[in-house]
Amino acid sequence: MTTLSLRDDFPGLRTADGKPWHYLDTAATAQKPQAVIGAMARALGEDYATVHRGVYSRSAEMTLRYEAARRRTAEFIGGREDEVVFTRGATEAINLVAQTWGMTQIGEGDRIVLSTLEHHSNIVPWQMVAERTGAQIDVCPLTESGEIDLGALEALLGPRTRLVALGHVSNVLGSVLDAKRAAALVHSVSAKLLLDGCQAAPRLKIDVADIGCDFYVFSAHKLYGPTGIGALWARREILDQMPPYQGGGAMIDRVTFEKTTYAPPPQRFEAGTPAIAEAVALHAAIDYVESIGLARIHATETELVERLRTELGAMNDVTLFGPSDSAGIVSFAIDGVHPHDLGTILDESSVAIRAGHHCAQPLMDHLGVPATARASFGLYSDHSDVDALLEGIARTRRIFG
Known part of the structure; x- marks a missing residue:
């Protein structure tokens, strides 16, 4: 596992009570390191x-x-x-x-x-x-x-x-x-x-x-x-x-x-x-x-994408969108679960994903769905984020199962 362990540089990656916030919406906007702040x-x-x-x-x-x-x-x-x-x-x-x-x-x-x-x-x-x-x-x-x-x-x-x-x-x-x-x-x-x-x-x-x-x-x-x-x-x-x-x-x-x-x-x-x-x-x-290096960042995100796609691909009620070598982004849908419902349930466990059409409605029409769930990684992401997301998905499947 080659994640970069940079979470401490980002004050936004903790909840109000100091617990980790599993932020998987970097494609929408990235958290800011203390150096930038x-x-x-x-x-x-x-x-x-x-x-x-x-x-x-x-x-x-x-x-x-x-x-x-x-x-x-x-x-x-x-x-x-x-x-x-x-x-x-x-x-x-x-x-x-x-x-x-x-x-x-x-x-x-x-x-x-x-x-x-x-x-x-x-x-x-x-x-x-x-x-x-x-x-x-x-x-x-x-x-x-x-x-x-x-x-x-x-x-x-x-x-x-x-x-x-x-x-x-x-x-x-x-x-x-x-x-x-x-x-x-x-x-x-x-x-x-x-x-x-x-x-x-x-x-x-x-x-x-x-x-x-x-x-x-x-x-x-x-x-x-x-x-x-x-x-x-x-x-x-x-x-x-x-x-x-x-x-x-x-x-x-x-x-x-x-x-x-x-x-x-x-x-x-x-x-x-x-x-x-x-x-x-x-x-x-x-x-x-x-200072970190774009090659290292891409390698870290690729590792996380590969793991998440493998885990989701093993679930028979999950549809994955996009190529297997997608860069930092995994979009998916769970049968019988609206992405907004998934996002709401995940939020209860301090996991933040994006749910919706992602300002790409023609693409949603092409995919034949009204919306997707999207997990997107950043240079601060690590396997604990994937763990938390998978745990939240399992809970969601039990609720809707």
């Missing part, structure tokens, strides 16, 4: 000042730390510092691309390709673009095991394809996209590839240059950082083509009532006072994750 507290306290504006020393220092967070984020995913835009999260990052690049580069009769397993945040913004431009959306199916079918993707691509937007790791099935192959296919028809990396960034080494994608997005709060900040990476030549997303301070070069000129990327897309403390805390989260 401390960094954010200092940034909001003794170190706090605005950025990019003040000439006094504390403001200058905080500006350096804010931009250091951008540089650290770029390094983390293999991009350049001037290619990283801070957003409120992955949802805003996708909307930014849709409303700037999408509304200027996609036209009537063009095609946008999504997959069956996409999160709503990677569906709805593109539907908005299609409705306003007259473009059409094509949906790439899945393989029997729950991966995006790249053979089917290749068949969907054509001369009118402008954008393909895919999840790097499914938030429901845990299936991992062969992103490099996807990029090669997409570029073969001169289209652009956007990857939703929310579930990939906390567990897989990301190198956008090696993948060859055009846009990459992720949220800090799933990477053990704070809510309210995420990142969009895009190739510099693409960012240069994109008009401003919002207007206000910090994104301008010069303003007159006759005309406004805009700052270059990434500042062009960061109107207003930014999420200063959140950026500092994101930096701390990346440092924390990399």
